[in-house]
Amino acid sequence: MLKKIKKIAENIRDLLKYPTIHKELSKKRDLYFFFPSWSFGGAERVHVDIMNIFSDPKPLCFITDRSISNGFKKEFEAAADTINLGRWSEKKQFKRHLFKKLAEAINSQEHPIVSGWCSKFMYDLIPLLAPHVKVIDIIHNFMDDDKGIEWYSIPHIPRLDKRILVGKGLVQQFQKLYEINHIPNEYLNRLTVIQNKIAFDNHFPVKNYDGILQILFIARNSPEKRPDVLIRIAEICHQLNLPVEFKIIGDFKPEETAIPPNAVLIGEVHDKTTLNNYYKDGHLLLLTSHRESWGLVVFEGMNMGVVPISTNVGELSNYISIEKENGILVENLSNAEDLAMLFVEKLEFFIKNRPLLSKFSNNAFNTIKQLSNECDFDAAYRRELSVEIK
Incomplete structure (x- = not known):
């Protein structure tokens, strides 16, 4: 009725x-x-x-x-x-x-x-x-x-x-x-x-690569984005006591989303200045999607020197690779636990190699500068x- x-x-x-x-x-x-x-x-x-x-x-x-x-x-x-x-x-x-x-x-x-x-x-x-x-x-x-x-x-x-x-x-x-x-x-x-x-601000923010690394996840709460994989990554990092903090931005409801202590639900952010502040403070961005078109959020982050770790989806392999030292693509596995472990391995790689993370960050920024000039x-x-x- x-x-x-x-x-x-x-x-x-x-x-x-x-x-x-x-x-x-x-x-x-x-x-x-x-x-x-x-x-x-x-x-x-x-x-x-x-x-x-x-x-x-x-x-x-x-x-x-x-x-x-x-x-x-x-x-x-x-x-x-x-x-x-x-x-x-x-x-x-x-x-x-x-x-x-x-x-x-x-x-x-x-x-x-x-x-x-x-x-x-x-x-x-x-x-x-x-x-x-x-x-x-x-x-x-x-x-x-x-x-x-x-x-x-x-x-x-x-x-x-x-x-x-x-x-x-x-x-x-x-x-x-x-x-x-x-x-x-x-x-x-x-x-x-x-x-x-691609919005290119031509301003590389000062980042502190010592201490706790800020990890960003920016997506809508939908199955293809696989937020469950992101939460599992955060759980494993908490269990391993890794020095990382996760900021989850999107339409996630606190009462419906259980997260570990090393993660924070930010909610939806539409104001560009506010979002850019998260990018400025961020070190790494995770994209766990099983399919994407272009992954715009990845490029927005790189514009602020945020290094992406992403599943190899959409067009990303044309722009990002460990060989280019501007980000890392992982195999797009269907098993959530195995995929989460792949991401954790890459996070540990950067945790142990802070100078290399700084180099990747600069290269990510320069990648967007070049793409912006060509766009x-x-x-x-x-x-x-x-x-x-x-």
Whole structure:
């Protein structure tokens, strides 16, 4: 009964959004974004960076799925005219009506562009879009099985004018995906790679490498991030009495997250200055994910001289290695206990080699300096999401 009442209340609340939706759709604009969430995460940070490039007029952004938190809500609303669809993207009657209104509004524009990431809602809208509407999707990573968004998008591949990928590894994954599904090779020419934006402050903070080392873990509380592995690492370090302290930043609830005495739950941090202060004090950052796209948090930490120890996932091997002396990648094991021990071994390595940790820290900082100089994020997105008037 309570569940039914809640649904009715949500329907009424979201019906009241319709005047706002109608108002925003009536405006003349070129860019329409469809993103599933404004929660805390690297992908959401990238989406804010993309939308911030375009401001006159602002893009119209639809949040199409349920957000776990309001992590980047303010940033989304500052970067674009943003509408959280709620039941408009879930209830069949609402969705059917909204698809019609969206298509009418977008098709009526002279040079419209539709873009988004991981939104089934966007793909379902595509068949209703007129031929002159440019459609570009953004892919950060592949999901775990054949139910991922890259599989859902397969019927719409001929209609996609461009696919923007964050790394070259994804190009190889799409080559395999297209081959398996008998997609003509000509569509591979529509793949383009744009490296994520890297904030480089050109300020290397003074760090004390004596005493207790500060270990950062910055992630949302979701299975692919494997926070259980991080907590197990902290437990082993406590048992071994290693001189380390763990700072856990993300949407972790104290009442639901048991941690050892050498760890502190910070919670979500959205203020850039506050987050940078943790990076400035940090020595090492652990990323225990079983899959990642780019691992933006790793590069944010390196920008402040924080040395990453990470599973070998996503595009990280193109930038980080023990040979480059700017971080360490460990085998992406599925056994949590074995994986935790790998991380502990690397922590012990740096605990015993403080001068080498300092060297890695400097090299991590210089890696970001070089990548920042090479990055053309803004120019590349302006080029790909620009209106081509012939």
